Amino acid sequence: MSESNGISRRRNAGDQDLGLYFLEACKGRETKEKEKEEEEEEEETPRELNTINSSGGFVVVSTDKLSVKYTSVNLHGHDVGVIQANKPAPTKRLIYYFEIHVKDAGVKGQIAIGFTCETFKMRRQPGWEANSCGYHGDDGLLYRGHGKGEAFGPTYTSGDVVGAGINYASQEFFFTKNGQVVGSVYNDMKGPLFPTIAVHSQNEEVHVNFGQKPFTFDLKEFEAQERMKQQLKIEEISVPPNVSYGIVRSYLLHYGYEDTLNSFDVASKSTVPPIYIAQESGIDEQEIMYALNHRKTLRQLIRNGDIDVAFGKLREWYPQIVEDNTSATCFLLHCQKFIELVRVGALEEAVKYGRIELSSFYDLPVFKDLVQDCVALLAYERPLESSVGYLLKESQREVVADTVNAMILSTNPNMKESKHCLQSYLERLLRQLTACCLERRSLNGEQGEAFQLQRVLNSGRRG
């Protein structure tokens, strides 16, 4: 966005840009949220055992592909009945975990659980070959790539539930027996890791649980503890207390929450000790103090659905914002008026209004989707429950209110950078946080959790 001196020039160029920013915000709303959810689920997870590449001839797998039995006679070290999961462990999470239940330890109890790579030799115990690991039930040793195992944990046998997990935060494998962690080791394996189980003596039978049933081990609790460890490290970083106050204050200023701001100022001054909020330099303060009362009034009007009055006020106070009837701002306001008419059931009036004000937008590609969604509201008896029901929610009014807010801020002749109208400091900080976490995960081979504001907001809630 080029800086320009002439107000009108900046306004015209800026108007299109600024208004459209919010259009993107609401247009993509529903679909983007769904996409995000799908992205998390897009990672394939193991659901069953892989019957195609297992060591055929040594094992038989149940029809539901969740149990395996050794059918051969254990003669040597190359007739192990090994089987992998159908998909590798997903990485975009804090921990991956699965369990086996030893139905029958058979003659020698030579069961193993662990992780192997795609090219593993399917006749050997996991852990006996390079780039694999396995916790063996007959000797309780952990094997990590050679025939000699290291002391690790207890042995296990019929009736035991044994689990194996990958902790992406600490880059470790860990194993559990009957709900208790047995131990953990550093994960230095490469490439997609497949959950693997093995049986090696007559009558051995193992059932596997990829999460289709609750685990014996309390995984949620373990995850919470891991998150807490990280949280404690983060808490050690010091941030002066008045920084938070400053950010909240500028948030209230930015969006025009005037009454809240006044109460906030009174309260923070009478706090003991009084909070000193570093006053921004005179110019910046002017930037955001600008038109506070007008912005607050317009937000209230829009939140109450009084679009006509809002239009009136805008024409009176900031005609330059609404004089171009094809701007994104006008478009959003007209759509909202339409939505409000539908909300109260004045469908005939809505149709009339739509024909006058919305039809011209139909041809413009950037506005088309929203117009279509708005008009679609007419088709339903209970529009709130339809796929376009999102338009009737508070959040839609919020988007329009935020747009008008930004547009008014942009009329400030002292506004140095138009981008400042669009995002509060808080939003910028949150975006930076999210982007940093995503980039770090990406550079880490896509392993681990990304930052999710929702999770932070919902955490710590105890009944």
Next chain:
Amino acid sequence: MSLFWLVIRQLAEIEAMAASKKIITRDEWEKKLNDVKIRKEDMNKLVMNFLVTEGYVEAAEKFRMESGTEPDIDLATITDRMAVKKAVQSGNVEDAIEKVNDLNPEILDTNPQLFFHLQQQRLIELIRNGKVEEALEFAQEELAPRGEENQSFLEELERTVALLAFEDVSNCPVGDLLDISQRLKTASEVNAAILTSQSHEKDPKLPSLLKMLLWAQNQLDEKAAYPRINDLSTAILEDSAV
């Protein structure tokens, strides 16, 4: 001479490390920032959480009206909690204890350390007001038994009683107990205990997120050079030096 080579080697290492970092340009980074979706309602929740945890009842009420955000805790309970906090901050500890018990008698029952600190504060206030006899009586009857049960309580009790030994309390080694910061510490402890008893987190989430941002940037610094936010108050993106 060897120091010189040490420095040379370290510079070389730094260069090498810098060279193996991924360079992300301003434009690329801005694009990543734009791809992030932050919901307005989530930001509103964060602000409401801050107002509520800090105890700004009126501001929270106004914010609920202006933004439509529902507080995650009953606002009525905030007023009670703030009254307790204020009482401690003003030195009216007896009053504060009464209020806490009115609010929830279990809080002090299940928090021996908090109760001890409140009693300790009472003692400090008695000493501050020159009520020496009363202070000694109080210390012997109420605090000494607790001190017997717990070594750290005993040590703190001894520190507090030591105030009586000095003429010029402002310059003595335990003078910090008379400082207002001691009252604030106790007030903060009570505030946290009440919030916890109401199944609410005792700290607002916003400062944690700010710390998380600093931490995330530090972590990413090891692997990439990219525009950073160095001043949280202004949220300005600064290009990296590399």
